[in-house]
Amino acid sequence: MSTVEVRGLVRRFGERTVLNGLDLNIAEGEFVALIGQSGCGKTTLLRLLAGLDRPDDGRLAAPDAKMVVFQEHRLLPWRRVWRNVAVGLGGDSRAAALRALAEVGLDGHAEAWPATLSGGEAQRVALARALVREPRLLLLDEPFAALDALTRIKMHALVRDLVTRHRPAVLLVTHDVDEAILLADRVVAMRDGQLAAEHRIAFDGPRDRKAPEFPLLRETLLAELGVIDELART
Amino acid sequence: MTVTNRVRRFPHRTVSWLTPVAVLVIWELAARLGLLSQQVLPAPTIVLAKAGELIADGQLPENLLASLQRAATGFLIGAATGLGLGLLVGLSRIAESFLDRGIQMVRAVPFLAILPLVIVWFGIGEAGKIFLIALGTAVPLYLNTVLGIRQIDAKLLEMTEVVGLNRAGQVRWVVLPGALPSILGGLRLSLTAAWLALVIAETIGADAGLGFMATNAREFLQADVIVLVVIIYAAIGIVCDLITRLLERRLLRWHPTYAKLHA
Numbered sequence: 001m002s003t004v005e006v007r008g009l010v011r012r013f014g015e016r017t018v019l020n021g022l023d024l025n026i027a028e029g030e031f032v033a034l035i036g037q038s039g040c041g042k043t044t045l046l047r048l049l050a051g052l053d054r055p056d057d058g059r060l061a062a063p064d065a066k067m068v069v070f071q072e073h074r075l076l077p078w079r080r081v082w083r084n085v086a087v088g089l090g091g092d093s094r095a096a097a098l099r100a101l102a103e104v105g106l107d108g109h110a111e112a113w114p115a116t117l118s119g120g121e122a123q124r125v126a127l128a129r130a131l132v133r134e135p136r137l138l139l140l141d142e143p144f145a146a147l148d149a150l151t152r153i154k155m156h157a158l159v160r161d162l163v164t165r166h167r168p169a170v171l172l173v174t175h176d177v178d179e180a181i182l183l184a185d186r187v188v189a190m191r192d193g194q195l196a197a198e199h200r201i202a203f204d205g206p207r208d209r210k211a212p213e214f215p216l217l218r219e220t221l222l223a224e225l226g227v228i229d230e231l232a233r234t
Numbered sequence: 235m236t237v238t239n240r241v242r243r244f245p246h247r248t249v250s251w252l253t254p255v256a257v258l259v260i261w262e263l264a265a266r267l268g269l270l271s272q273q274v275l276p277a278p279t280i281v282l283a284k285a286g287e288l289i290a291d292g293q294l295p296e297n298l299l300a301s302l303q304r305a306a307t308g309f310l311i312g313a314a315t316g317l318g319l320g321l322l323v324g325l326s327r328i329a330e331s332f333l334d335r336g337i338q339m340v341r342a343v344p345f346l347a348i349l350p351l352v353i354v355w356f357g358i359g360e361a362g363k364i365f366l367i368a369l370g371t372a373v374p375l376y377l378n379t380v381l382g383i384r385q386i387d388a389k390l391l392e393m394t395e396v397v398g399l400n401r402a403g404q405v406r407w408v409v410l411p412g413a414l415p416s417i418l419g420g421l422r423l424s425l426t427a428a429w430l431a432l433v434i435a436e437t438i439g440a441d442a443g444l445g446f447m448a449t450n451a452r453e454f455l456q457a458d459v460i461v462l463v464v465i466i467y468a469a470i471g472i473v474c475d476l477i478t479r480l481l482e483r484r485l486l487r488w489h490p491t492y493a494k495l496h497a
Contacts, residue, residue, distance in 0.1 A: 074390055076411070079411075087407060113488045114488075
């Protein structure tokens with residue numbers, strides 16, 4: 001059973017063909033990381049899946065219950081933190097919002113204004129806003145790119161923990177190969193508007209940078225993205 | 235730390251009042267010593283005494299009320315029009331096409347320049363005065379409302395689309411609060427314009443109001459009444475400013491800039 005099914009997806013912007021007949025499946029509860037160099041079309045794919053854009057050709061099936069965490073937190077500065085989590089929810093949204101905030105460790109900041117939060121805290125609120133709706137598909141658009149290295153490490157752990165608990169299918173768009181290997185069940189590499197390669201991540205031991213499989217997989221992915229070729233040429 | 239302490243010890247607040255008080259004292263002395271003619275600039279104490287007299291015989295409260303009523307009526311009509319049109323044009327491309335260019339043309343005219351035309355249209359009655367005040371109020375509020383809506387971050391609107399808000403929800407959660415700082419800025423300009431319009435409007439043949447008091451006093455060379463009216467106009471300006479500041483403090487608590495300003 002697939003949560004996401006994409007066949008022959010095409011998206012053009014003027015003369016440029018950004019997605020050129022792309023195929024992708026994401027199984028229920030599967031964590032897929034999509035890596036690629038900037039401008040390769042990975043964000044375009046995410047926006048199509050989120051329903052924020054329309055394809056020019058191809059088939060695309062995604063569940064209605066989907067949420068996005070963007071690179072910027074996109075919190076409403078004029079609403080308190082818990083209202084930002086509850087935006088658009090009916091019923092007893094305050095209780096639900098507080099539960100979601102507790103999950104990201106920010107229930108103490110429920111009444112704060114977004115402007116008083118640090119970058120990492122704001123991004124955790126954005127995660128709570130996504131999870132409170134129990135999405136079947138969680139789309140993460142480089143959500144850690146703007147954070148400092150230390151905060152990013154903590155966010156990785158938090159996301160892994162939350163995903164294990166809620167079990168949505170996840171598509172993480174990133175340009176960070178290490179991040180992709182550390183978080184995903186499967187890494188797909190994108191190049192020239194199509195999927196260039198995919199790797200199932202199955203480490204024997206704990207999944208960290210010290211794992212013996214890590215360096216080789218990292219090299220392979222960088223080669224597949226075309227980064228190593230480019231470095232050799234310069 | 236010692237540096238900031240030393241700077242803090244200087245009584246800035248007290249000193250800032252020193253100059254105005256000194257001016258008042260010199261003014262009073264100059265008038266008492268006969269250096270200033272009564273007809274040119276009467277002493278502050280005489281103006282004060284005149285104020286007491288005019289309050290006692292009911293002239294001042296009556297005329298002040300007439301002016302405030304006039305200003306409030308014009309302001310409310312102008313504010314409703316400016317805000318209403320601003321929201322309409324900000325939210326609808328079609329309304330923008332129909333209305334914006336015309337309003338931008340009206341805005342190019344300094345609103346006091348049409349004073350002779352207003353007299354031709356409405357005569358010197360109440361309607362013309364209210365029209366002038368309303369026009370002065372409407373234009374800045376319209377411009378700032380449209381600008382505020384234009385400046386809203388499209389990324390926030392996209393986010394509300396993802397969480398499933400409809401158009402009305404987007405207006406309530408994003409458009410109105412996002413445009414509010416700009417709208418309040420427009421309100422400040424509107425109050426200044428309304429108040430200026432009031433002063434000008436009241437000099438064209440009024441039969442009640444502060445301006446009527448001042449024009450009458452001019453006929454009888456009562457400089458004390460004229461100075462009193464000028465001071466009351468200033469006081470109204472200060473009160474308007476206080477009201478907008480209170481509104482900003484209350485409505486823009488979330489805004490880092492305003493939070494700091496009022497900390």
